Amino acid sequence: MKATWEKIEKNLGVLEVEVDADRVSAALDKAFNKVVKKASVPGFRKGKVPRPIFEARYGVESLYQDAIDILLPEVYSEAVEQTDIFPVDRPEVDVEQFAKGQTFKFKAQVTVKPEVTLGDYKGIEVAAENVEVSEEEVGQELERLQQRHAELVVIEEETAKSGDTVVIDFDGSVEGVPFEGGKSERYSLELGSNSFIPGFEDQVVGMATGDFKDVTVTFPEGYQAEDLAGKEAVFKVKVHEIKRKQLPELDDEFAKDVSEFDTLDEYKADLNKQLADRKAKENEATRETYLVDKIGEAAEVEIPNAMVESEVQNMVRDFDNRLRTQGMNLDMFLGFSGQTIQDLQDQMHGDAQKRVRNNLVLEQIAKEENIEVSEDELMEELNTMAEAYKRTPEEIQQILAANGSLGSLREEVQLRKTIKFLLDNSKEVPADQLAPVEEVQEEAKEEAEEK
Known part of the structure; x- marks a missing residue:
């Protein structure tokens, strides 16, 4: 097999390949063994048609495409290795010659890995390492741990605010017509989590236990349910409970609860x-x-x-x-x-x-x-x-x-x-x-x- 590579642009070139006639013949043999299993010739069972009879009836050309499909991938890989190129995309192949008793010639337009011209890469300035930890950072970490170990306590008298978890019923409709997934009972929703349609949680803020309210929102234009995208919806909302996080005290007992330390x-x-x-x-x-x-x-x-x-x-x-x-x-x-x-x-x-x-x-x-x-x-x-x-x-x-x-x-x-x-x-x-x-x-x- 002969293979040559010629660059035509920075990342683009042409790979020219010529394959010996012996390999073409071998590929045609493999193609025949593949297609003869389905070939129908009077007087012969499928898979038992002699090669000369098959070629006389269908023509040897009927084997060419299957033979190319068999031969091309392997010789393309060999040509890539032989010319030491690094393709980064599927090649555009143009078959120039393929016939029984002849060599197989093709050209492939190939996009290859680009050449890199380096700038300076030694002595580059980077920030000096700094691993000092401030009291404020320790305090912030402790606060995160408090939040993680906080208990939800039912609030009776106050109204809901961002960060609270509300237990609600909601029933949504668009132009008065209910829609799938728009109704639920005693659903726990953390206000400020942005898990509902934009604007919904903001309107629940300020509601008290037992309150009813119509919450009006507009579905985003790219909403997954296309029949709802961009439409205005009204949710009838009832608040059953308001729960608020109660943080544990920062003391030795807290340290014992969350770590292996006593203080x-x-x-x-x-x-x-x-x-x-x-x-x-x-x-x-x-x-x-x-x-x-x-x-x-x-x-x-x-x-x-x-x-x-x-x-x-x-x-x-x-x-x-x-x-x-x-x-x-x-x-x-x-x-x-x-x-x-x-x-x-x-x-x-x-x-x-x-x-x-x-x-x-x-x-x-x-x-x-x-x-x-x-x-x-x-x-x-x-x-x-x-x-x-x-x-x-x-x-x-x-x-x-x-x-x-x-x-x-x-x-x-x-x-x-x-x-x-x-x-x-x-x-x-x-x-x-x-x-x-x-x-x-x-x-x-x-x-x-x-x-």
Whole structure:
């Protein structure tokens, strides 16, 4: 097989391939064995028609498309490997020659991974690490714990306010006609949770136990039930109960209830340490994000739209997986939020483009700096995954190899090593002296225009 690659634009080129006639003949044999099972010729059972009889009746040309479908994927993959290109989208294939006794010639227009011209990536200024924890931050954490361990107490005399939980009956209608899902009895609703149609909860605020009220709202234009979208609805609401959070006292007893410590002071000291550890991890993530974004914006790269769209699909799939861990799924989320899948993809487009850019830049830096992943490092990652999933490293490796993800894991470890390399070669400065990434982006744009 002969294969040549010629670039016609930055990320676009033509792959020309010629395959030996012997392989064409073998593909025709496979095609015949496939179609003869369904071929109907008088005097012969299906699957038993001799090849010469079949070709005399239907013509050898009837096998060409099936033979191409069999041969093209394997020779395309071989040509890609032979020419050392990295396609990022489906090729546009033009078959120039395919016939019995002849070579198979085709051209494929292929979008490939773009070239990256790096800007400066060593000595980049990042914020100096700061893990100091203030008394205010400890106090805020204690307040969150109070809220988490608060009891709901029935309020008899006061009216409902934001943050209260009200037990209500509601019966909704549009133009006097009830609609599905618009009625419930003794429903517990936390005011301010924004779990109902916009405007509903605000109008319940101020109601007292035993009150009746007509609540008028308008369904969002993108509401999941199309027959209700954009329409005005009236809900007849009755308040049965109002419940308000009663916070526990911040004392030694509280510390004993929520922790392993006997005194509040001991617990506060431990909280201080936990918050410092958390802040250190958050700071590290922030520093890494800033560093990668800044280096990414300083690089020159034209990103094929196919790579961005592929990343958007990955992000949607990851989002769906996260929703499922919370007992939801993507369809439910879209219904509740009144969005379409296109709305969600449009929101993710900018982040997807940044991810693709940054990953391309990090890959190029890894190449420039010869940053590779050893077998020991890969095994360490497999051990970590095995511990998390309660499996053996060998099982994890087999699972990843079976679904083709072992290479992706190696790439992920390489990216993390590259980011660590960049952080180790950065320069720490006070946070207030850092230039926003947007300024870096503008400077890179101006330099590109000057060129």
